[in-house]
Amino acid sequence: MPLHLYNTLTRQKEEFKPLHEKYVGMYVCGPTVYGHSHLGHGKSYVAFDVIVRYLRYLGYKVTYVQNITDVGHLLGDTNEGEDRLLKASRLEQKHPMEIAEHYTRSYFEDMDALNVLRPDISPRATGHIVEQIEMVKELIAKGFAYEANGSVYFDVHKFHDYGKLSGRTVGELEAGARVEVKSEKRHPADFALWKKADPEHIMRWPSPWAEGFPGWHIECSAMSMKYLGESFDIHGGGLENQFPHHECEIAQSEGATGKPFVKYWLHNNMVTVDGQKMGKSLNNFTTLKDAFKKWKPETIRFFILQSHYRSTLDFSDEAVDAAGKGLDKLGNTVRTVRERMKSATDPGTTAPIDLARHKAAFLAAMDDDFNTPQALAVLFDLSREVNQFLAAEASPSLSSLQHIDALYRELAETILGLTFDDTRGDSSDALILDGLMGLILDLRKDIRAQKMYALSDKIRDTLKAMGIVVEDKKDGTTTWRKGQ
């Protein structure tokens, strides 16, 4: 079955057919960098990371663009509203660009920890003011936008497809209670392309209209089309950006070019806490940095992949703990396979496991709109069979183990981005740790041989308290690994 994905634009699953064979242009709305990233960001970017990884696995050459929004959006729909970056700037007594740089680094640090591959291009909004201004000029020239008092607005009545992504109509929007009427605008639903800056506004650029800053939605249109072309394959983002952000992007982009903007719109759902959305404005978020103090980043990634990207994911300590144990279960199998490979030879007992069947089931799950929970279930099924094999066979063949290991690498590591080798590294500290653990376990082996179990148990318990799990295997060997 070929890859199918759910397209918000058509509200159904569609077979994926890129605009150009073997090439995929993909843009995902990145973070606004005025604070540390939280679990919600984690869910979003892990989800799109898996999508990129899977497209590449299928053989597509993917250009993945994800912006960094380093110019603030206003808090409210009025000129009096303060933008978020400026607010952080004032609170932290730093220049806005310093704030942006600081949290951009923080963002990548967290994403690296989650094993999220970096985008091919991470364009900054402030680095593309020229492109944004050019686009606004084009929209004015084509009659889609108008200037009012130094600001420029998009006239939603001029773009007849407005509402096609979110399923709304301009009429509904104007009847809606929450659309604020602003005198500068011709219609309440019109949105800003360029805003004239107040005298105290720090981030400002010259423009043909008034010195000011770009509107809320124009950066994504300008940057995505600059790097991916006027029409491209996939645009992703959080569900909450479907309207108005993405709706406005379509209007601006298609208004300016007269061409279809994006073929497939993908939206990921929210992380919730007690059933409520985790968000910056609700102040109920857990930052990734805080989560990493409690759980391994791999656990957070696994937790995220245990639910579908279009489903909400309810966060609780209990749920993440459970995910961590599940990941350990998978990891134990993989690590045991790798351990056994060291002493295995050919010929030996061949594993009676249909690896091709498991692989096909895994890929079928991924082909069905990136169903990672289903794909993980396949890995657990595989693990059970592998564990049965390992438990029953004293001398499994090396080639069997290699095939099993290769499958985990292909599916779990390459596609899902999970990692299992957490005990070894090549830093000098890791080498010292390896050496020390070897020494301790060697001594403990002698102690156990003398049946001094109280002492050997004390060593094991103490290491456990330090976060190192020691396991005595049935065959007399002892292994260790870092725990949660």
Next chain:
RNA sequence: GGCGCCGUACCCAAGUGGUAAGGGAGAGGUCUGCAAAACCUUUAUGCCGCGGUUCGAAUCCGCGCGGCGCCUCCA
């Protein structure tokens, strides 16, 4: 008020017409000096409720109840 989504075991969570995946937790067992890991057995005759369509529904339709998202910056 408008648009939309969701409600599956103690918890998390797939499944969207063919007779309930997976993980965690719990119970019993095997193995082990013990512990852990692993394996085996077990835990929803039922998927919010009530109707309807169908040979057949958790899955489709209607009504009701409960929860949530968007309409304002937000992954």
